[in-house]
Amino acid sequence: MAGEKGKAYLLAGGTDLLVRMRGDFIDPDLIVDIKRIPGIQEIRKTASGFSIGAGVPCAMLGRDKALASAWPGVVEAAQLIGSDQIQGRCTMVGNLCNASPAADSVPALVAAKAKAVVVGPGGRRRVPVEDVVTGPGRTSLKKGDIVVAIELQKRPPKSGDAYLRFTPRTEMDIAVCSAGVSLTLGAGNVVKQARVALGAVAPTVVLVPKAARALVGTRLEDDALMKLAAACEAACSPIADKRGTVEFRTEVAGVMARRAAVMAYDRARGKR
Amino acid sequence: MKGIAVSTTVNGDAVEFVCDARETLLDVLRNHLGLTGAKEGCGTGDCGACSVLLDGQLVCSCLVLGAEVEGREIETVEGMADGDRLHPLQKRFLEHAALQCGVCTPGFLVAAKALLERNSNPSESEIRYALAGNLCRCTGYDKIVHAVHAAAGDLRRQQKARKKRKAAG
Ligand SMILES: Cc1cc2nc3c(=O)[nH]c(=O)nc-3n(C[C@H](O)[C@H](O)[C@H](O)COP(=O)(O)OP(=O)(O)OC[C@H]3O[C@@H](n4cnc5c(N)ncnc54)[C@H](O)[C@@H]3O)c2cc1C
Ligand code: FES
Ligand code: FES
Numbered sequence: 001m002a003g004e005k006g007k008a009y010l011l012a013g014g015t016d017l018l019v020r021m022r023g024d025f026i027d028p029d030l031i032v033d034i035k036r037i038p039g040i041q042e043i044r045k046t047a048s049g050f051s052i053g054a055g056v057p058c059a060m061l062g063r064d065k066a067l068a069s070a071w072p073g074v075v076e077a078a079q080l081i082g083s084d085q086i087q088g089r090c091t092m093v094g095n096l097c098n099a100s101p102a103a104d105s106v107p108a109l110v111a112a113k114a115k116a117v118v119v120g121p122g123g124r125r126r127v128p129v130e131d132v133v134t135g136p137g138r139t140s141l142k143k144g145d146i147v148v149a150i151e152l153q154k155r156p157p158k159s160g161d162a163y164l165r166f167t168p169r170t171e172m173d174i175a176v177c178s179a180g181v182s183l184t185l186g187a188g189n190v191v192k193q194a195r196v197a198l199g200a201v202a203p204t205v206v207l208v209p210k211a212a213r214a215l216v217g218t219r220l221e222d223d224a225l226m227k228l229a230a231a232c233e234a235a236c237s238p239i240a241d242k243r244g245t246v247e248f249r250t251e252v253a254g255v256m257a258r259r260a261a262v263m264a265y266d267r268a269r270g271k272r
Numbered sequence: 273m274k275g276i277a278v279s280t281t282v283n284g285d286a287v288e289f290v291c292d293a294r295e296t297l298l299d300v301l302r303n304h305l306g307l308t309g310a311k312e313g314c315g316t317g318d319c320g321a322c323s324v325l326l327d328g329q330l331v332c333s334c335l336v337l338g339a340e341v342e343g344r345e346i347e348t349v350e351g352m353a354d355g356d357r358l359h360p361l362q363k364r365f366l367e368h369a370a371l372q373c374g375v376c377t378p379g380f381l382v383a384a385k386a387l388l389e390r391n392s393n394p395s396e397s398e399i400r401y402a403l404a405g406n407l408c409r410c411t412g413y414d415k416i417v418h419a420v421h422a423a424a425g426d427l428r429r430q431q432k433a434r435k436k437r438k439a440a441g
Pocket of ligand 2 (some may be wrong): 313319322
C-alpha cells in the first residue's frame with residue numbers, strides 16, 4: 001500500500017468503494033482486499049471487551065449474542081445500513097473510513113467510546129473513533145494505514161446504549177439526523193456516566209459533552225431531557241438539502257437524542 | 273491493471289475465468305460465464321436485480337469484484353430449478369403473476385430463497401423487510417409477497433413429507 005505511487009484503496013465490503021468506482025468518482029491504481037487477512041473477519045472477546053475485525057460484515061454482528069447484549073445500540077446502528085444484500089458485505093470500518101457525516105454506525109461507536117486499531121508504516125496505534133473522521137470524505141489516516149479492528153470496552157453492570165435515526169422510509173434510506181447514547185447507572189439508577197453523539201448534523205459525527213453532562217446525576221427526569229435536547233440542538237450545524245432543512249434537522253436531532261437516551265436508560269436498568 | 277485468473281464454484285460447478293481487476297462479479301457472470309439471469313438494474317446496490325448468494329450469503333453481485341470470488345461458492349438463479357422441475361418459488365411466482373417485465377425477478381427469487389433458508393415461516397412484514405433491497409417497478413410488490421408466502425408453505429410441506437418418509441424408513 002505505502003509503496004504504491006498511484007491511488008491505492010482498501011476494500012472491505014465494497015458497498016461504498018464499488019459505487020464510487022462505478023460513478024467515476026475514484027479511479028484506483030491499486031485495490032487491496034483486506035478480507036483475506038487472517039482473523040480480520042472475526043469477532044473476538046478480549047480481556048478488555050470486544051475486538052471486531054475490520055472485515056466483519058454487519059450481518060455477523062447481530063448473530064454474536066454476547067456482543068448484541070453488551071452493545072445493542074452499536075449492533076442496531078450497524079444493522080440499519082442498507083438491505084440484507086448490503087448487510088452481508090458492509091463493515092463498520094468501511095462505514096467509518098468512508099467518512100460520510102450520515103454514516104449510521106459511527107454515532108453509536110462514538111457514544112460507545114470505541115477505538116479503531118490502526119496498523120501502518122508507523123506501527124500499531126489505537127485511535128478514538130471520533131478522531132478518525134476529519135470532514136466529509138476525509139480521515140486522519142495516513143498513506144499505508146489500515147484499520148484492522150474496532151474495539152469496544154467491557155460493560156460495567158447497569159449500562160446500556162441506543163441509536164436512533166430519522167429517515168422518511170423505514171429501510172434503505174440515509175439518515176436525515178441521528179443520535180447515539182451510551183449510559184452507565186450508579187446507585188438508585190442515577191446516571192453515573194454518559195456519552196451522546198449526533199450524526200448527519202455537522203461535517204462529522206459530533207460528540208456532545210454538554211448533552212452528556214445534562215444527564216449525569218439524573219434519572220432522566222423531564223428537565224434533564226429538555227437540557228439534553230437543548231445541548232444537542234446547540235451542537236448542530238447541519239446543511240439544508242431536499243432531505244431536510246437546517247431547522248428541521250436541528251430540532252429532530254434533539255428529539256432523537258431524547259428518545260435514544262430513554263432507550264439506553266431502560267436497557268441500563270434491565271428493562272428492554 | 274492486468275487480467276486476474278480466478279477459480280471458483282458456480283451452482284456447484286467448478287469454473288475458471290480471467291477478469292479485469294475492475295470487473296464486478298455481475299460482469300463476470302453475464303459476460304464471461306454466459307449466466308445472464310442476474311440483471312443489472314442500477315449497478316450501485318440499490319435495486320437487487322443482480323442478487324446472488326456468495327458462500328450462502330445474499331449479496332449484490334454488482335458490488336462484488338470478480339477477483340474477490342477466488343475459492344468461493346456462488347449460487348445464481350440458474351441453479352434454482354432442478355433440471356426441468358422449477359423451484360417452488362419459481363412456480364408460485366408464475367401462478368401468482370408476481371412478475372411483469374421480469375427484470376427484477378431473478379433477484380427476488382434469490383433473495384426470497386435466502387430468506388426461506390433462514391426463516392421457513394416468515395410473516396408478511398418479515399417478507400417485506402427481507403425483500404427491501406429488491407425493487408420492482410411493475411408489480412406493486414403484493415403479488416411477490418403472496419408468492420413468497422405460498423412457496424414458504426410448499427417448502428414446509430415438502431420438508432414435513434421428507435421427514436415422514438425418513439421416519440417410516
Ligand atoms: C444500497 C445501499 C444502501 C446503503 N445504506 C446505508 C445506510 O443506511 N447507512 C449507512 O451508514 N450507509 C449506507 N450505505 C453505505 C455503505 O454501505 C456503508 O458505508 C458501509 O458500512 C461501507 O462499508 P464497506 O465495508 O462496504 O466499505 P468499503 O466500500 O469497502 O470501503 C469504504 C471506504 O473505507 C475504506 N476502507 C475500507 N476498509 C478500510 C480499512 N480496513 N482501513 C482503512 N480504510 C478502509 C475504503 O478504501 C473506502 O474508501 C449504503 C450503501 C448502499 C450501496
Ligand atoms: S444492479 Fe446490483 S443492485 Fe442494482
Ligand atoms: S416485474 Fe418489472 S421490475 Fe419487477
